[in-house]
Each structure stands twice: as C-alpha cells, then as structure tokens.
Amino acid sequence: MLVAAIAVPPLLSRSQLAVFILLGVAATVTVGVSLLMGYAGQVTLGQAAFLAIGAYTAGLLAVHGVPTLLGLALAPLVAALAAALIGAPLLRLRGHHLAFATLAVQLILLSLLSQGDWAGGAIGLQGIPRLSVGGHELAGDVGYAYLAWGALVLVMLITANLVASRSGRGLRALATGEIAAAASGVPVGRYRLTVFALSAAFAGLAGGIYAYYVGYLAPGSFPVLLSIEYVVMAVVGGLGTTFGPVLGATAVVLLVQVLNHLGTQPGMPGYAPAVLSYAVYALVLVLVVLYLPRGVVPALTSWRKGR
Template sequence: MRTTALVLAAAAAALALPVVLDGRQLGIYVLAGLAAMVTVGLALLMGFAGQISLGQASFYAIGAYTAGLLTVNGVPPLLGLAAAPVLAAGFAAVVGIGLLRLRGHYLAFATLAMQLILLSVLAQSEWAGGAIGLQGIPRLSVGGIELDEDVHYAYLVLAGLTGTLLVARNLVASRVGRGLRALATSEVAAGASGVPVGRYRLGVFALSAAFAGLAGGIYAFYLGYLGPGSFPVLLSVEYVVMAVVGGLGTVSGGVVGAVAIVLLVQVLNDIGTRPGMPSYAPSVLSYAVYGLLLVIAVLYLPRGLVPALSRRDRS
C-alpha cells in the first residue's frame, strides 16, 4: 500500500514539475527522463537477462542520428521519431547475433568496441555531418503543432518514459519475464527447462536498444544538433552506474538511478567548472565518482537502492 502511494506521489510530482521549473532546470528534467528511458532497458538487459553492455550509448546515438538524418532530408519529424527505435532495435538484432555469443567481460568489451567503431564512422562520414556534426534538425511537430518549448519536450519525455515502463513491466510480469529471470540465474538450467536462451537474450538486447533509440530520437529534436562528441564512452559508463545504483532487478530502479546520477553529474560539472579548476576536471571527477559509486553499490547495496528501500519498508 505504501509502495503504491509512493508511486502515485512520484507520478504526480513528475507531472507537476515541468510547470514550475525554469529553463536550466527543465533541461535537467529532460536529460534525466531520457537517461531513465535508456537505463530501464539496460536494467532489463543486465538484471533480467544477465548480459553486460558498455555500449548502450551506441543505440542512443543510432536513434538520434536516424531521426535527425531522416528529418533533415525531408521525412516528416514524427516518422523520423518512429523510425529511431526501430532502426536501433534492428541494428542491435543484427550485431547481437555475433556479440551475444560472448559472455561476461568479453561481451562488455565487445559492446564498448562497437561504440568506438560507431563514433569513428560518424566522425568520418560526410552524410552524418562528420566531426562538425549534423545541424539544422527542426523541432518535432505533431499534427501541425510544433513542439518549440522545453516544457513540451519535458512532457514528451515523460510520455516516452511512461510507455517504456509499461512495456518493461508487462514483459517482466509475462512468461518471457520468468524465462529471463531463469536465464539470469543460470543459462544451463534455463535451457534445460525449455527456455529458448538465444532468442530471449537477443530479444531483450534489441528491446533495450529500442528504448535507447527512442530516447535518442527525442534528444535529436530537443537539441537540434548532433555530433559524435554528444555520445562519449563516458555516457555508456553513466548508464551502467545508473542501472547498478538504482537496482538491476527492478524496472523502477532504472528511473531512480538515472535521476540520482543526472543530479550528481550536474553537481560535479558545477564543481569542475569553477574558477581555477583545469579543463579536464569534470571528466576526472565523473570517472572517479562513478568508480566509487560502483564500489559502494557492490559492497553495501548489491541489489541497488530500490530493493534496499523496499526491504527496509517491509521490515
């Protein structure tokens, strides 16, 4: 009962905040929502399918560039946004056939290599804007109504996150979700019980990419500009930290972890950009704090914030 009340309170706050926040705060709200969409998919991949990905920002970039390139070349913005998760999921399905044969840290490094290759291709391709980036992406328009204010994108992100959570929760509660939990515990035992291990792993890999692709598509219209530097390796590390801190075994953990880390990133950026700090201070601080958070989470919150708070609430 208390959990339901907390969920309703969080939903009400999420609906009310865009009206009272100012410009910079609205930007943080949008970025937190986009990060939550990506992290929910990663939490499914890592917590329920037991697969580690250090390249989730790749699918975020694919979704963003898909929406941006299609729209710049005359495709209606709404169709460009719809194509973003589809292409990201399709790309994940193709590369996942080979990547998901790997296990553990081999898979993690392979997904990291995938992102590095993608960033290199984008930086050297004129059709993607090269190192300068893709410019002139128009604002998203729906039914002839242009979304030209940050508050519009705040509610668009909230709608996207709501849809993502509904899909994820329905999946977890389904027969496929039970198979995924068995898969995360032991692939051998799951396979012996009749779970189609390969198909399930590939399916959740593609679904997590679709979530990231949708977030990337919204990001493209919100920012109006894309460059390879918008999707650094550090961004993929952030998503992993968000998923681990929030709780890999829960869908809501992705949201909690994303909001907490985005707010922490803003604090670190403020500290790193103070007078007298070197230019590389924000990155160094971020890597150091992410590493520290992972150590703390593994030692003291192995299941993440949400499961820990749930246990405390029951006790």
C-alpha cells in the same frame, strides 16, 4: 509518476527544465540497461551507441524532409534492427568479453560518424527541425519534458508487462542461470537477443527525442563515459527493477550537475569535470557493490518488509 511528470515541468526554471528533460532521456535508456543486465545477465558498455543510432536516424530523416513524427517512430525500430544484427554474433560472448565487444561497437560507430560526410562528420549534424505533431511544432521545453517523461512511462509499462508475462518468467529463469533455464525449455539465445534488441529500442526512442530537443548532433555527444553512466545508474537503482533505473538516473544526473559545477570553478583545470566524473563513478560503484549489492530499490524494499 505520470501525475508528477505532468505537474512538475511548469514549475521549473529554464535550466532546471533542461536537466529534467535530459533526466527523462537518461532514465529511458537506463530502463533498457537494467532489463538487459538484470534479466538477460548481459553487461553492456556501449548502450550510448544505440542512443546515437536513434538520434542520427531521427535527425537525418528530418533534415531530408521526412516528417519528424515518422522519424521519431523509426528511431527505435532502426536501433532495434541494428542491435539484432550486431547481437546475433556478439551475444555468443560472455562476461567481460561481451562488455568489451559492446564498447568496441560504440567506438567503431563514433569513428564512422566522425568520418562520414553524410552524418556531418566531426562538425556534426546541424539544422535538425523541431518535432511537429499534426502540423503543430513542439517548440517549448515544457512540451519536450512531457514527451521525454511520457516515453519513460511507456517503456516502464512495457518492461513491467514483459516481466509479468510468461516470457518474463523465462527471463527470470535466465537471470538465475542459463543452464538451468535451458534445461527448463527456455530458448536462451532467442530471449537474450530479444532483450538486447528491446533495450536498444528504448535507447533509440530516447535518442530520437534528444535529437529533436537539442537540434544538433555530433559524435562527441555520445562518449564512452555516457555508456558508463547508464551502467552506474542501473546498478545504483537496482538491476531488474522497474523503478530502480529512474532512481539511479536521478541520483547520477544530479551528481553530474554538481561535479560539472565544481569542475568549472575558477582555478580548476579544463579536464577537471571528466576526471571528477570517472573518479566519482568508480567510487559510487564500489560503495554500492559493497554495501547495496542489489541496488537502492531492492534494499529499500527489503528494509520495508523487514520492519
């Protein structure tokens, strides 16, 4: 994957490169969603909130003169800290109650950002400088493609090593059943909170990259539909897998591009892209749950082993 990420960007056009960068950002967030839902068994509908926290952290620090590299480093830390503070009371909930609670967190955050002059309000935060490394500004899209996909490879390595560790065995037990895991000595509450914070850190890192790449942030950049997209990506690719989020993110991002192109055709109403997105996401989820309940990557793995 690293070799492909290095070889592909110079071959892409400007528009294709933008999609490639946003795909890397989306896949980075989805790795955290897959880890959270696949191992900790927690359904989240507000992961875009932590993407926004990371993005606004990096953007606000950069606007106020803090070195951009430091802002990028602090983005995942602030997102993880926010998740730890929010998750301590929130993770007492289960199932759809937790899903609605995470959704409420995102709605509250969007309301605060739209009303806060410190964050640019509804107009948004403008004038975010480009990322600088060692005094050299990362101006080209190819550089951001390397940055986004380098971050994706990093979070995949962290996830793979975590799952393979002793703590990862505890997470696998937790995914099987909380009562059985607790009876085996797994600190269920601490593990769930740790995974929740780690998934938020992945989203925060992606948010920092997004802020420096786009150069402009607004509450409308982080809609509820975006959180639903991440869940769809994780479920389609395969929860609790390392490569599933990348495959799921690739499928959904390309699907979004097709739907946006279709919804903006002459004669289509202005609300067509949003309506098409919701309808197709629902259809994809239903089909995957019915025919590929474990996701595409586990299904392909089972098929390969059964040959």
